[in-house]
Amino acid sequence: MTIRFSVNGRDEAVDVDGAMPLLWILRDLLGMTGTKFGCGVGVCGACTVLEGDRAVRACQVTAAEAQGKRFTTIEGLSSDGTHPCQRAWLEEDVSQCGYCQAGMIMNACALLRRTPKPSDADIDAALRDSVCRCGTYVRIRRAVHTAAKLGGTK
Amino acid sequence: MTTRREFLKVSLLAGSALAIGFRFDEADADDGKVFQPNAWVRIAADGTVTIVVGKSEMGQGVRTSLPMILAEELEADWTKVRLEQASPGPQYRSLGTGGSFSVQSQWKPLRQAGATARELLLTAAAARLGVERASLRAERGFVVSDVLQQRIPYGELVAAAAALPVPENVPLKNASEFRIIGKATRRLDGHDIVTGRARYGIDVRVPRMRYATVVRPPVLGGSVKSFDATRAKKIAGVRAVVQVSTGVAVIADHTWAALKGREALDVVFDAGPNAEFSSALHAQRMREAAAQPGFTTRKDGSISSPVVKRIESTYQYPFYAHAPVETMNTVADVRGDRCELWSPTQAPQDVRKNVATLLGIPQDNVTVHVTLIGGGFGRRLGWDYAVEAAEVSKAAGGGPVQVLWSRADDMKHGYFQAASLHQMSAGFDADGKLVSWSHKKVSSPHNARSKPTAEQMQDPTFFRDISWGVYDVPYDIPFIETAYLPVATPVPIGPWRAVFSPSSTFARESFLDELAHAAGLDPIEFRLAHLGGAEKLTAGDVTIDRPRLRRVLETLRAKSDWGKPLPKGSGRGMACNVYDGDTHVAYSAEVTVREGKIRVDRVVCVFDCGVVVNPAGIEAQVEGGVIWSLSSALKSELTFRNGGAEQSSYRDFEVLRIDEAPKIEVHLIPSHGDTPFGAGEPPVPPMVPALVNAIHAATGKRVRKLPIRAEDLA
Numbered sequence: 071m072t073i074r075f076s077v078n079g080r081d082e083a084v085d086v087d088g089a090m091p092l093l094w095i096l097r098d099l100l101g102m103t104g105t106k107f108g109c110g111v112g113v114c115g116a117c118t119v120l121e122g123d124r125a126v127r128a129c130q131v132t133a134a135e136a137q138g139k140r141f142t143t144i145e146g147l148s149s150d151g152t153h154p155c156q157r158a159w160l161e162e163d164v165s166q167c168g169y170c171q172a173g174m175i176m177n178a179c180a181l182l183r184r185t186p187k188p189s190d191a192d193i194d195a196a197l198r199d200s201v202c203r204c205g206t207y208v209r210i211r212r213a214v215h216t217a218a219k220l221g222g223t224k
Numbered sequence: 225m226t227t228r229r230e231f232l233k234v235s236l237l238a239g240s241a242l243a244i245g246f247r248f249d250e251a252d253a254d255d256g257k258v259f260q261p262n263a264w265v266r267i268a269a270d271g272t273v274t275i276v277v278g279k280s281e282m283g284q285g286v287r288t289s290l291p292m293i294l295a296e297e298l299e300a301d302w303t304k305v306r307l308e309q310a311s312p313g314p315q316y317r318s319l320g321t322g323g324s325f326s327v328q329s330q331w332k333p334l335r336q337a338g339a340t341a342r343e344l345l346l347t348a349a350a351a352r353l354g355v356e357r358a359s360l361r362a363e364r365g366f367v368v369s370d371v372l373q374q375r376i377p378y379g380e381l382v383a384a385a386a387a388l389p390v391p392e393n394v395p396l397k398n399a400s401e402f403r404i405i406g407k408a409t410r411r412l413d414g415h416d417i418v419t420g421r422a423r424y425g426i427d428v429r430v431p432r433m434r435y436a437t438v439v440r441p442p443v444l445g446g447s448v449k450s451f452d453a454t455r456a457k458k459i460a461g462v463r464a465v466v467q468v469s470t471g472v473a474v475i476a477d478h479t480w481a482a483l484k485g486r487e488a489l490d491v492v493f494d495a496g497p498n499a500e501f502s503s504a505l506h507a508q509r510m511r512e513a514a515a516q517p518g519f520t521t522r523k524d525g526s527i528s529s530p531v532v533k534r535i536e537s538t539y540q541y542p543f544y545a546h547a548p549v550e551t552m553n554t555v556a557d558v559r560g561d562r563c564e565l566w567s568p569t570q571a572p573q574d575v576r577k578n579v580a581t582l583l584g585i586p587q588d589n590v591t592v593h594v595t596l597i598g599g600g601f602g603r604r605l606g607w608d609y610a611v612e613a614a615e616v617s618k619a620a621g622g623g624p625v626q627v628l629w630s631r632a633d634d635m636k637h638g639y640f641q642a643a644s645l646h647q648m649s650a651g652f653d654a655d656g657k658l659v660s661w662s663h664k665k666v667s668s669p670h671n672a673r674s675k676p677t678a679e680q681m682q683d684p685t686f687f688r689d690i691s692w693g694v695y696d697v698p699y700d701i702p703f704i705e706t707a708y709l710p711v712a713t714p715v716p717i718g719p720w721r722a723v724f725s726p727s728s729t730f731a732r733e734s735f736l737d738e739l740a741h742a743a744g745l746d747p748i749e750f751r752l753a754h755l756g757g758a759e760k761l762t763a764g765d766v767t768i769d770r771p772r773l774r775r776v777l778e779t780l781r782a783k784s785d786w787g788k789p790l791p792k793g794s795g796r797g798m799a800c801n802v803y804d805g806d807t808h809v810a811y812s813a814e815v816t817v818r819e820g821k822i823r824v825d826r827v828v829c830v831f832d833c834g835v836v837v838n839p840a841g842i843e844a845q846v847e848g849g850v851i852w853s854l855s856s857a858l859k860s861e862l863t864f865r866n867g868g869a870e871q872s873s874y875r876d877f878e879v880l881r882i883d884e885a886p887k888i889e890v891h892l893i894p895s896h897g898d899t900p901f902g903a904g905e906p907p908v909p910p911m912v913p914a915l916v917n918a919i920h921a922a923t924g925k926r927v928r929k930l931p932i933r934a935e936d937l938a
Contacts, residue, residue, distance in 0.1 A: 087460060087480075103429070104419075107628070108550070167550075168414075201874050204599060
């Protein structure tokens with residue numbers, strides 16, 4: 071079936087099986103590899119993207135469900151790293167291997183859009199479904215606070 | 225001994241870049257033959273400085289710390305320094321990333337190369353300006369003449385510099401002159417990560433590339449008996465189904481089709497000899513083996529006075545997976561008698577060699593591009609997944625194919641951390657003095673990348689060298705005896721973060737705490753009391769520096785609120801370790817235990833790795849090491865049943881999440897000595913025993929088995 075949706079403000083149309091997860095549409099068909107595969111079963115958060123203002127797992131969104139929706143991926147925040155979350159992540163030097171960080175940043179964006187000044191508990195609740203195996207959690211917490219100060223609701 | 229002239233090579237590259245070739249690893253030293261550099265510094269006409277070196281970035285920060293070392297001596301403009309990953313060629317004999325050796329091994333070569341380049345540029349500038357070399361100085365990418373009030377950018381000098389002879393005996397900077405080394409420096413590649421531009425192995429895309437996944441036998445050592453691809457081939461996008469030595473590969477137009485094809489594939493497996501294997505059976509075998517004396521790995525001194533009180537404990541440690549978030553993958557393109565690979569690997573040279581062997585082609589015909597790595601932790605020292613990709617490409621008739629492991633493949637078919645059992649025994653004399661120590665480790669040597677030889681399996685020094693944390697007990701005790709008992713296992717065993725040390729250090733430092741309690745002494749006091757004797761202790765290949773260890777303990781006492789009371793239900797514990805004779809580490813942990821639920825409130829780390837190159841990077845490694853260790857203590861465990869691993873994702877192989885991350889404070893012992901030591905692995909081993917000892921302080925319960933489950937604290 072033909073699926074039409076928008077990614078980072080651009081209209082896309084793909085002809086795929088309606089059960090195909092958005093993750094593979096983004097990565098393998100549209101060549102947007104910023105959204106990462108980590109588990110494929112919705113337990114690691116590496117593939118988190120925004121659907122409207124809401125954080126969703128791209129591996130759990132089927133093509134049929136994506137029909138007509140608006141998505142934002144890490145590539146869509148800004149290409150020059152100037153989005154408040156990106157700046158905060160650089161400021162706090164969060165990344166180690168960096169592989170999970172796109173998912174972390176997208177989760178943080180969704181949190182800040184609904185809770186502009188989050189507490190540590192808000193941050194923990196919003197990000198507890200995302201895995202960082204390098205163990206950057208304490209910096210992620212700091213970075214979300216920093217992003218809030220930089221106007222992360224954008 | 226190689227002279228400086230043999231150590232460095234200067235040339236002018238096309239595009240007017242000055243290139244300095246050097247050797248970055250002594251193991252690669254020439255046998256008096258023609259000097260062949262295996263690392264380069266390139267200074268381009270636009271002033272960009274590129275280090276080309278064979279070190280993989282997997283989060284440990286080498287793409288920042290190594291450029292810092294070079295930039296320091298070169299007096300480069302820090303913002304113009306980059307690291308480029310070298311691909312293996314004939315000039316390499318040892319190329320790989322592991323053992324926390326990257327900064328340590330390249331410290332001197334990078335400084336010498338940087339200093340030589342700086343000297344060449346100064347000499348070229350002196351000739352151009354017609355002034356004495358001594359009147360010039362180098363500063364942040366420029367040669368400066370204070371007399372002439374002139375500044376020449378490095379880029380303008382590269383062509384002239386490349387024509388000069390290699391200077392001899394170039395002086396290195398004094399540590400007091402460092403302006404980059406020792407300064408907290410952010411990751412150079414952070415920008416690519418936060419914009420989604422960073423390319424890991426899984427992100428490699430080459431023209432005409434297909435996507436593949438492999439169905440593997442569920443039982444370790446099993447094989448494919450037969451398969452029927454009829455249903456799989458009906459899935460839209462599936463192009464081919466081929467058998468390879470690890471299973472059956474489904475090759476498709478995109479990953480989703482490959483995964484769907486895999487589900488539709490009918491495969492009959494032969495379970496092979498391990499269908500009955502389980503973790504319980506393995507634990508039983510370890511208990512049986514523990515009754516044997518084993519190989520003595522250290523026997524020092526004698527019991528100075530009769531033992532009147534003996535304390536004995538047994539500690540148990542499970543299997544673990546690495547579980548990096550980027551699963552194993554590689555793109556391989558076999559074309560005729562050549563193969564090109566793009567792989568997130570810590571061991572590109574092994575990939576090259578083993579792919580050449582598989583395909584029966586010369587190593588020179590194999591090109592390996594090392595990509596960014598989404599978490600290594602030792603798993604990617606294995607070359608299995610890269611060789612598999614080459615096999616899939618070949619079986620499919622050649623052409624580029626990306627083989628991606630599912631999360632379950634990654635969990636079930638890794639190279640795991642070995643389970644172990646530790647029998648501890650210690651004796652006090654009538655005066656309450658600790659006079660004997662014995663530690664017997666029962667475990668399994670690495671067998672995944674290569675198996676130990678028959679000679680090694682009879683050699684006590686082989687077992688000594690794979691029991692870090694056991695034989696190198698740093699304490700001064702009149703009689704010390706350590707032993708190793710190997711137990712065969714069908715589980716593939718390979719290096720994991722901190723290799724052999726975490727299990728041994730868990731047992732040793734937890735048992736130390738038991739002894740301190742038995743002696744009625746504070747655990748820091750108890751350790752300090754047993755760190756007298758010789759200042760340097762040689763055990764096997766390592767030397768323990770007791771004054772350094774005493775200093776980290778004393779610093780920990782000063783920085784951790786040691787002795788300050790905590791509320792009921794909370795407790796504080798500590799542990800320490802000397803990693804591979806190099807990096808000295810001590811931790812305190814504060815925990816609260818309520819109804820069997822453990823919350824880690826605060827961790828304080830004191831870390832001494834000699835020269836501190838990038839304090840920001842080291843702190844990050846400690847933070848990561850803490851989280852890694854807490855995952856192993858509180859969450860994850862890999863178990864086997866019916867011959868296969870039972871876990872398949874982070875749902876059942878749980879890891880620490882952000883809401884469980886404690887406050888972490890890192891205190892670096894100020895830069896000292898003349899060498900930096902590793903920081904990736906050393907934070908791991910003493911964290912778990914510090915936690916276990918804190919749990920004892922909070923609850924009175926002694927944990928002797930990992931991972932810690934609520935029922936163990938009931």
